[in-house]
């Protein structure tokens with residue numbers, strides 16, 4: 490566990506310290522399962538913030554945590570959480586998020 494890792498807020502597969510997030514989109518781009526997406530956020534200087542949109546689809550691959558340059562996103566230990574399996578629906582959603590400029594599918598394409 491990274492020394493930067495914050496406490497799991499409660500039986501979550503993946504969680505975010507939004508104070509550290511620089512809205513770089515990297516975690517969204519590497520997630521294979523369409524779990525993550527950016528939301529527009531007028532209060533953020535960067536205009537967007539990361540959001541865990543589909544925690545139920547997280548496969549626990551750790552790609553987001555390992556890729557985040559700002560230690561802002563964390564994944565539960567496999568012994569603590571029963572992760573999902575990668576499905577065709579999850580892969581399709583991930584492709585749609587990428588096509589939506591990494592924005593959550595609930596956000597309009599910019």
Ligand code: SF4
Pocket residue numbers: 505509510511512513514515516517539556557558559560561562
């Ligand atoms: S990789 Fe880290 S800093 Fe970049 S959007 Fe994801 S959580 Fe935020």
Ligand code: SF4
Pocket residue numbers: 503519520521522523524525546547548549550551552553554564
């Ligand atoms: S652990 Fe893997 S599947 Fe889960 S949010 Fe991170 S990159 Fe996506």
